[in-house]
Structures are given as structure tokens and as C-alpha cells.
Amino acid sequence: MIIIMKQGATEQNISSVTNYIKEHGLEVHLSHGKEVTIIGVIGNKNLLNADHISFMKSVDRILPVTESYKLANKKFHPEPTSIKVGNTSIGTGNLTIMAGPCAVESKEQLITIAHAVKESGANFLRGGAYKPRTSPYAFQGLEEEGLRYMQEAGKETGLATICEVVSLAAIEAAVKYVDMIQIGARNMQNFILLKEAGRSGMPVLLKRGLSATIDEWLNAAEYIIAEGNENVVLCERGIRTFETATRNTLDISAVPVLKEKTHLPVIVDPSHSTGSYKYVPSMAKAAVACGADGLMIEVHNNPACALSDGPQSLNFEKFAKLTTELKPFCQLVGRDF
Ligand code: PEP
Ligand code: MN
Numbered sequence: 001m002i003i004i005m006k007q008g009a010t011e012q013n014i015s016s017v018t019n020y021i022k023e024h025g026l027e028v029h030l031s032h033g034k035e036v037t038i039i040g041v042i043g044n045k046n047l048l049n050a051d052h053i054s055f056m057k058s059v060d061r062i063l064p065v066t067e068s069y070k071l072a073n074k075k076f077h078p079e080p081t082s083i084k085v086g087n088t089s090i091g092t093g094n095l096t097i098m099a100g101p102c103a104v105e106s107k108e109q110l111i112t113i114a115h116a117v118k119e120s121g122a123n124f125l126r127g128g129a130y131k132p133r134t135s136p137y138a139f140q141g142l143e144e145e146g147l148r149y150m151q152e153a154g155k156e157t158g159l160a161t162i163c164e165v166v167s168l169a170a171i172e173a174a175v176k177y178v179d180m181i182q183i184g185a186r187n188m189q190n191f192i193l194l195k196e197a198g199r200s201g202m203p204v205l206l207k208r209g210l211s212a213t214i215d216e217w218l219n220a221a222e223y224i225i226a227e228g229n230e231n232v233v234l235c236e237r238g239i240r241t242f243e244t245a246t247r248n249t250l251d252i253s254a255v256p257v258l259k260e261k262t263h264l265p266v267i268v269d270p271s272h273s274t275g276s277y278k279y280v281p282s283m284a285k286a287a288v289a290c291g292a293d294g295l296m297i298e299v300h301n302n303p304a305c306a307l308s309d310g311p312q313s314l315n316f317e318k319f320a321k322l323t324t325e326l327k328p329f330c331q332l333v334g335r336d337f
Pocket of ligand 2: 102103272298308309
């Protein structure tokens with residue numbers, strides 16, 4: 001449940017409520033909004049006497065929170081969250097563009113791509129160093145060497161950097177080299193990994209699982225936040241449906257649904273959701289138009305020779321054209337880009 005304090009409630013009024021809750025063995029989450037403070041209660045609310053709280057001075061009203069995710073819930077935290085990463089931020093106001101190759105293949109390749117995407121307006125460099133491939137015989141990534149190249153490319157261009165992690169060892173390595181970690185679709189419900197990502201204190205991009213409902217996805221985000229790490233960004237990357245014309249089906253309606261349910265920023269990946277470079281521009285525009293805070297787009301210097309996901313990667317020219325075409329969409333929704 002949440003307790004909405006009256007306007008003008010003092011620190012002392014708030015403390016008497018939070019102390020009462022803590023004395024009963026529950027935890028509190030405070031959200032200081034522009035006008036009112038909201039106290040979120042975490043734990044078994046049957047241990048509390050809600051009437052007792054509602055009679056307390058400066059308590060306006062109490063509302064139930066029926067969803068199992070609390071810290072990710074917009075009811076706990078009505079203001080949208082903006083997450084600072086490097087010298088950029090993800091959330092309200094600007095459009096985040098994470099662009100780069102599916103996999104880091106070599107230092108030269110990565111530096112070339114980093115300069116090209118920066119030139120076209122990207123603020124993040126993406127690149128996989130640990131690749132969870134469908135086939136065990138496919139290229140698995142350069143691992144720590146790949147992370148080092150990401151760090152070098154980030155330093156050289158000023159772009160923030162993001163890499164997928166697939167294990168605790170990968171998290172430990174990634175914290176040394178990149179600005180943000182990514183939990184991929186295949187690991188969205190790897191609860192041990194989610195907890196470790198939470199404990200790392202790094203900003204985390206959590207991709208939607210291949211067959212995950214929005215509710216399961218938000219509970220996965222809750223695992224990270226429950227470790228004391230509120231820096232979570234959600235990424236819609238398409239889901240499994242009966243349709244085979246595209247690699248996955250981009251659930252574009254997930255964006256407004258998430259905007260209603262959570263305060264966390266939401267970005268869209270039009271590359272993995274469609275599986276074809278041809279559909280990336282239209283889906284990227286749709287994502288911006290419906291309120292996404294950003295995009296993750298695969299870009300390669302030579303898609304035909306890419307070691308992974310070439311068919312869905314944009315070349316530099318197509319990426320530059322897309323970012324130019326995105327500008328009027330950003331203006332329409334009031335985003336800086
Ligand atoms: C990726 O972004 O490199 C990736 C593997 O994506 P997903 O987890 O969405 O399949
Ligand atoms: Mn990929």
C-alpha cells in the first residue's frame with residue numbers, strides 16, 4: 001500500500017508514519033514529489049493497522065498496491081525517473097540513442113563505428129562482448145578484450161558505453177570498463193544475475209524476455225531495484241508470436257502500458273524486434289511517436305560481413321538518414337534531439 005501525505009506535511013509528520021511502519025517490521029520507500037510525499041510500504045501489510053495510520057496527523061489517504069512489484073511501480077514513485085549515465089541521461093526530455101554493432105569484432109571496427117554513430121547523433125555506443133547465441137558454434141564474443149575496446153572507443157568519442165552481461169564474472173569485468181550493463185532477453189528471468197546486477201550499482205538496461213509478459217518484466221526489474229539499485233531502464237525488443245515475417249513481433253503498445261505502470265525509462269530496440277534493416281526506420285519512428293525515451297539500434301560498417309546480426313544492422317548511411325528523419329518526430333513529442 002501507499003500512504004499519501006497531506007500537502008505541507010513536515011519531516012516530523014513523515015517520520016512518525018515511517019517509524020510506525022518500521023516498528024511493525026516493514027520497510028518504507030519515500031517519494032518526495034513536487035507537491036506531496038508518498039510513503040510506499042513494502043512487506044506484509046497485514047502486520048499493520050491501516051486505521052491507525054489513517055488517523056495520524058498529515059496523512060491524506062491510503063491506497064492499496066495490488067501489483068507484486070512495488071519499487072518499480074508508478075504508484076510508489078509518480079514522477080518519471082531520469083537516469084544519469086556518463087555525461088548523458090536517459091528519461092524525460094531528451095532522446096537516447098544507443099547504437100553500435102551487435103558484437104565487438106575488433107578494435108578498428110569498433111572505433112570506426114563509434115565515430116560514425118556519434119557523428120549522426122547517438123549518445124551511447126552499444127557492442128556485445130559476451131554473445132548469448134542461439135547456436136554454440138556461432139561467434140561468442142571477444143569477452144574482456146571486447147570490453148577494453150568499448151572503453152577505448154568511449155574515451156575517444158565521449159560516448160557512454162553499454163555491454164551485455166551474462167554471468168557474475170562478466171558483471172565484474174564490465175564494471176571496470178563500461179558505463180552501463182545490459183541484461184539480455186534470454187536472461188530476463190535469471191534471478192541470480194538480476195540480483196548481482198542490482199548489487200553492482202551500475203545502471204542496468206533490462207531487455208524484455210522472449211515470451212515475457214509486462215508483469216513478469218516489471219517483477220524482473222523489481223529484483224534489481226530491491227538490491228538498492230534504482231537505475232533501471234526497460235527495453236522492448238519484440239516478443240515471440242505466431243508471426244514469422246519478422247524475427248519477433250515488436251510490442252509497440254508496451255511503451256504506453258509501461259508509461260502507465262512504471263516510472264522507469266523505456267526504450268525500444270527496432271533491430272532485434274524486426275530482424276531486418278528494412279523495417280528498422282519505421283519502427284524507430286513509431287517508438288519515438290508513442291513516447292519511448294530512446295532507441296537501441298544495431299549499426300555496422302559492413303553489415304554483409306558482420307559476425308552476428310548483419311541482416312538487421314544499418315550501415316552508416318542508413319543510420320545517418322534515420323537520425324535526420326527522427327528529428328521532426330522528436331519535435332512533435334517535445335524531446336530534444
Ligand atoms: C543484443 O542486444 O545484443 C541482444 C542479444 O539482444 P536481445 O537480448 O534482445 O536478443
Ligand atoms: Mn544482435
